[in-house]
Amino acid sequence: MSAPSTSPAVRVPFAELQALLQTILQRHGCSAAVAAVLAHNCASAQRDGAHSHGVFRIPGYVSTLVSGWVDGTALPQVTDVASGYVRVDAGGGFAQPALAAARALLVEKARSAGIAVLAIHNSHHFAALWPDVEPFADEGLVALSVVNSMTCVVPHGARKPLFGTNPIAFAAPCAGHDPIVFDMATSAMAHGDVQIAARAGQQLPEGMGVDASGQPTTDPKAILEGGALLPFGGHKGSALSMMVELLAAALTGGHFSWEFDWSGHPGAKTPWTGQLIIVIDPSKAEGERFAQRSRELVEQMQAVGLSRMPGERRYREREVAGREGVALTEQELAGLKELAG
């Protein structure tokens, strides 16, 4: 979903936007190291047109840091658990620096054992999930990640919300082609997209959520104010969301989406949960052939009429941004500059 606005668009070089975001994050309580990781992540989402996780998120990062809910200076503690298992205690900080701290060890294990898992707990994830997995595909690896979030989804057949939007992201290399990457909320809609629709005064399609009384609604504000989202695809999406709670929280040692209490931290927006990342080295079974087979899949999908591969829109936006700079509105840019002080 694009960020709807009547404010004119401007283009800013990626490095400039990243530096601006880094300044904002450091000014509000992040260490330089954490701010660098988050600024790159957020600027990348904006660059790729993933606006629900772009600069739209910066006020939420800031209010959360100011509230004391997240530790912007946390040092992740990496434990080498077994030949295919890495664990990180994110120390109440963000998940992305925890991944960055463990990443080299995770890749080394995946290449040696053929598969490896990274279990992050005590972590806050407030970003898109595809930036976590796409770089593995750039290195020829296959990656799958899940993260749970905060109670806002009614399990299929239940009466009240319990699960988070609990996204699943996947990345695989593809010969002579951008990696195949998807990142999907297991809710009918991503929370950020509901927020954007509410801000823009837009109605949602049917089947996305319920209001505070549990009745179906197309009003994004009714979903955000006491209502809840539904899982995508009925009982199947609901089962996948349940799986995400088990893998991202129970398995890692993180909180379930309903377990943390941020009521003492007004302004807190970041779910304090866990994240799991599984990385497979496809060369272990099929040598260099995997990326070629992946390419054959893409060609067949195109042959049956698919006009756009998952993730393709991001690559197109990225290419334009590489030439012309990252698009944001004048209003957004002015807001960022104000936050940077």
Next chain:
Amino acid sequence: MSAPSTSPAVRVPFAELQALLQTILQRHGCSAAVAAVLAHNCASAQRDGAHSHGVFRIPGYVSTLVSGWVDGTALPQVTDVASGYVRVDAGGGFAQPALAAARALLVEKARSAGIAVLAIHNSHHFAALWPDVEPFADEGLVALSVVNSMTCVVPHGARKPLFGTNPIAFAAPCAGHDPIVFDMATSAMAHGDVQIAARAGQQLPEGMGVDASGQPTTDPKAILEGGALLPFGGHKGSALSMMVELLAAALTGGHFSWEFDWSGHPGAKTPWTGQLIIVIDPSKAEGERFAQRSRELVEQMQAVGLSRMPGERRYREREVAGREGVALTEQELAGLKELAG
């Protein structure tokens, strides 16, 4: 979906049904070892009320074996690839004996490395997927499996079918409770359930599939005769189905769902593809705590009003069958006895 029939139901002890199925499979070309694995699998599905993969499948097994399409005597070749990676060439036989041959090594690796993957290729999978994963949860492990099948699903946004029904199955232990297990086709409906509806002359709900001209239909026969299924949950289910092609076929070295040609084998029903199984040892991060956390999840799901957990109906049917025998119709039993000779 239950097997609809006007024929009266009978109850047969599990061991008796299993022996009958084993006789049928051996009589039509399976080795004793392969027949034992398949008979147990199929009798288990019938026992648990999973009728689309119960004795309903036996005529398909028989016609496939008779056609020479599958090797019922194949000896799986297991390769110990790396500390977390096992590969099996099923030799053009069934996937279940390949899993059985590699299972001990896979579990040993998962317990040692924390995670391990089994990549099966050159295999036929004609059964439910939950029997492959549930036993891992019985041993305290978490398992995820995917298998691709045969072209019958139109990718979201495409015009023609390409993907198989491509199920995903997941199993996790749960303290003082049956394991949490789900097995979902990434198509809007499982192929076996469409066949059962066609046989019973029932119409399907809307959104399940299209006819030969690509138009939406609720007629199961129109889907089976030149039509196709749709993915569940629109573009998200479609992306998951694509992921299954990549993991079960490209990664393992198996065929994609559209790559095998069984036209020279009239009666052939079993997709000749691949299967991936990932097994994680949850004790590596959280000791014995995982199953307790899993139990907490179940209790919370019940607290928000969920009346039935995924897999729960199977456990109930299994319990009844344990006391009273496995239910099938007189007509089905007579058909099996005839096939047994």
